[in-house]
Amino acid sequence: INPARGSHVDVLIIGAGPAGSFLAFALCRAGMRVKIVDKREVKIPTGHADGIQPRMIEVFQSYGLAERFLKEAAQIRVKAYYVSAPEGGIVRTILEPTVDGSRYPFEATLAQSGIEDLLRNAMAEHGVYVEQPKVPVSLSLSDDETELQTHSSKVYPVKVVLERPNDSVGVKNGRNGHTNGATAVLGSANGAVQEVVRAKYVVGADGAHSWVRSAVGIDMVGESTKFVWGVVDFVPESDFPDLRISCAIHTKYGNCMIVPREKDLIRVYVHLGDVEVGDSGRIDRSQFGPDEILRVAQKCFYPYKLSAPQGFDWWTVYIVGQRVASSFSVKNRVFIIGDACHTHSPKAGQGMNASMSDAHNLAWKLAYVMRQWALPTLLDTYELERRKFAQDLIDFDKMFATLYSNTPKPGDKDHERFVEACNAYGAFISGHGVQYEASTITNIAHSPLASGIVIGQRIPPGTVVQVANFRPYELHDLLPSDTRFKVLILPGDASKPKQKAKLDAVAAELDRPEGFLKRFTPAGVPVDAVFDTITISHTTCAAANTLTIPSRLQPHWSKVFIDAETLCERVGGNLYASYGVSDAGAIIVCRPDGYVGMVAALDDLAAIGRYFANFLQ
Numbered sequence: 001i002n003p004a005r006g007s008h009v010d011v012l013i014i015g016a017g018p019a020g021s022f023l024a025f026a027l028c029r030a031g032m033r034v035k036i037v038d039k040r041e042v043k044i045p046t047g048h049a050d051g052i053q054p055r056m057i058e059v060f061q062s063y064g065l066a067e068r069f070l071k072e073a074a075q076i077r078v079k080a081y082y083v084s085a086p087e088g089g090i091v092r093t094i095l096e097p098t099v100d101g102s103r104y105p106f107e108a109t110l111a112q113s114g115i116e117d118l119l120r121n122a123m124a125e126h127g128v129y130v131e132q133p134k135v136p137v138s139l140s141l142s143d144d145e146t147e148l149q150t151h152s153s154k155v156y157p158v159k160v161v162l163e164r165p166n167d168s169v170g171v172k173n174g175r176n177g178h179t180n181g182a183t184a185v186l187g188s189a190n191g192a193v194q195e196v197v198r199a200k201y202v203v204g205a206d207g208a209h210s211w212v213r214s215a216v217g218i219d220m221v222g223e224s225t226k227f228v229w230g231v232v233d234f235v236p237e238s239d240f241p242d243l244r245i246s247c248a249i250h251t252k253y254g255n256c257m258i259v260p261r262e263k264d265l266i267r268v269y270v271h272l273g274d275v276e277v278g279d280s281g282r283i284d285r286s287q288f289g290p291d292e293i294l295r296v297a298q299k300c301f302y303p304y305k306l307s308a309p310q311g312f313d314w315w316t317v318y319i320v321g322q323r324v325a326s327s328f329s330v331k332n333r334v335f336i337i338g339d340a341c342h343t344h345s346p347k348a349g350q351g352m353n354a355s356m357s358d359a360h361n362l363a364w365k366l367a368y369v370m371r372q373w374a375l376p377t378l379l380d381t382y383e384l385e386r387r388k389f390a391q392d393l394i395d396f397d398k399m400f401a402t403l404y405s406n407t408p409k410p411g412d413k414d415h416e417r418f419v420e421a422c423n424a425y426g427a428f429i430s431g432h433g434v435q436y437e438a439s440t441i442t443n444i445a446h447s448p449l450a451s452g453i454v455i456g457q458r459i460p461p462g463t464v465v466q467v468a469n470f471r472p473y474e475l476h477d478l479l480p481s482d483t484r485f486k487v488l489i490l491p492g493d494a495s496k497p498k499q500k501a502k503l504d505a506v507a508a509e510l511d512r513p514e515g516f517l518k519r520f521t522p523a524g525v526p527v528d529a530v531f532d533t534i535t536i537s538h539t540t541c542a543a544a545n546t547l548t549i550p551s552r553l554q555p556h557w558s559k560v561f562i563d564a565e566t567l568c569e570r571v572g573g574n575l576y577a578s579y580g581v582s583d584a585g586a587i588i589v590c591r592p593d594g595y596v597g598m599v600a601a602l603d604d605l606a607a608i609g610r611y612f613a614n615f616l617q
């Protein structure tokens with residue numbers, strides 16, 4: 001149990017949408033003292049984002065959240081494309097799988113409130129609750145440069161004054177009814193109760209109109225498009241056969257997208273093409289309601305019928321704005337994540353995923369620096385990695401939103417171009433293709449040793465077999481988001497004397513005081529607190545023997561695996577081939593967020609030592 005007590009906290013998070021809630025959960029799970037506030041009186045009941053990518057489901061799984069998520073979410077395994085038929089009406093042109101080559105071969109949908117519930121329940125297990133309604137009214141950074149550079153446990157260089165709006169009693173909370181014990185309560189001119197919080201780090205997860213971003217003077221760079229879309233959620237009545245799969249419908253009467261949802265709901269997006277956008281970039285929402293949005297959808301659907309006899313669950317109208325923040329942090333003390341630093345169209349279902357992925361990227365880095373296990377420069381990689389991703393996302397979105405919003409004219413190829421783009425960018429849309437560039441934590445120097453792995457991308461899934469009991473495991477399940485680096489030692493066939501000798505040498509090297517394992521594991525913490533070593537030999541079940549593996553590499557029997565087909569289920573045996581690792585073996589270093597940091601030869605532990613020396617201390 002580690003809620004923030006008193007007015008000093010490790011991390012103050014402003015905003016409890018998907019980004020802030022995810023970060024709060026990841027940090028309190030890592031043992032950090034977290035305080036999270038939101039301006040809303042209560043959490044959102046319905047609507048907003050709903051699409052979760054296959055990669056995000058993997059991330060949920062790594063935090064132990066996937067089971068709960070999958071119980072509630074709808075699964076989209078197949079998508080269809082429709083166009084205007086020559087004889088009138090619409091016709092299906094393509095039916096294909098949503099995602100290929102994924103551990104979770106589907107996209108899933110659940111209302112944003114369901115995702116926020118999942119995260120709030122998970123953080124409550126660590127004693128952390130969203131304090132709401134509460135807003136920041138001032139934020140100041142220490143002007144002492146030495147203090148800012150000192151990431152020691154006693155330095156709190158960010159001061160934030162929080163206020164509970166419209167609160168005459170002093171303690172008025174949201175549904176959860178918790179305050180996390182924050183004190184230092186002050187009065188204020190307008191009668192609202194204020195409190196001063198001193199934090200090591202502040203994270204603005206307060207959405208597209210971020211107060212934190214403005215307070216620290218970060219700009220958004222980009223523009224609004226001319227595309228105006230309407231979206232409405234309802235339980236449909238229809239004779240259209242494909243309402244429970246994802247559909248893109250491109251017709252001469254307009255464009256429309258169907259997303260099946262949990263509890264019999266569907267979401268319909270329509271392009272409201274001929275809407276005037278004022279100079280302010282805002283639209284006159286009074287012109288629209290859910291009935292108008294449904295009417296446009298009904299035109300696209302003709303000759304199929306579509307109605308909402310039970311009314312509408314949620315709706316909105318929006319202009320697509322494509323912007324990225326000029327900076328994602330100030331002095332590595334104030335960060336912004338999620339919509340606070342990137343906005344784009346919701347069409348490819350990216351925003352909530354991108355926002356939680358920002359949090360996933362930042363959480364382990366903050367934990368390492370706060371524990372003083374890593375150099376503060378590790379925090380630079382948050383902006384380096386996530387800003388590049390955000391820019392890639394905006395570039396993709398510009399192309400995608402244009403293709404989606406164009407109304408096909410006879411003879412043109414817009415529909416074909418749209419289908420091609422969906423396929424070409426499939427890995428990016430699913431989240432698997434996200435590529436972090438070379439940096440101190442992403443060393444792309446040794447990739448030929450594992451030619452099937454892209455350094456800087458998430459490690460692909462695969463089946464391995466635990467030697468002690470021949471139980472098959474999904475490798476991803478051995479790589480939880482527990483802030484440890486996973487060192488995967490693939491020695492080739494360890495039952496062969498030559499490879500066994502190499503493995504013994506790896507173990508001996510790890511035992512040396514100068515080896516990375518001893519050098520970067522701080523005194524007083526468990527031997528596997530920073531590095532979790534897992535050995536996967538390319539050996540048959542019959543030849544496998546845990547005793548072959550040096551004891552240094554098996555602190556516990558559960559850490560020894562083989563790449564072999566199991567005797568019962570007949571699964572496995574393809575990991576070396578799919579990772580492109582030869583029988584000469586390789587060592588793969590996985591970062592705590594599941595991305596491959598580096599690959600080295602078995603006899604090159606020095607290279608791994610140099611890699612860690614770049615950012616660990």
Ligand code: FAD
Pocket residue numbers: 014015016017018019020037038039040048049050051052112134135136205206207208209210211212231316318337338339340346348349350351352353354355
């Ligand atoms: P938000 O969800 O905006 O959360 C910000 C939080 O901060 C809010 O709770 C707010 O109350 C709080 N806050 C704001 N200001 C303050 C303040 N001053 N003090 C305290 N708290 C504050 N994304 C997808 O991934 N998939 C989809 O399918 C998808 N569909 C979408 C459909 C629509 C119609 C729209 C509009 C968006 C969609 N998105 C989708 C995008 C997605 O909603 C956002 O990208 C996502 O919600 C961003 O999460 P966030 O936590 O960064 O911000």
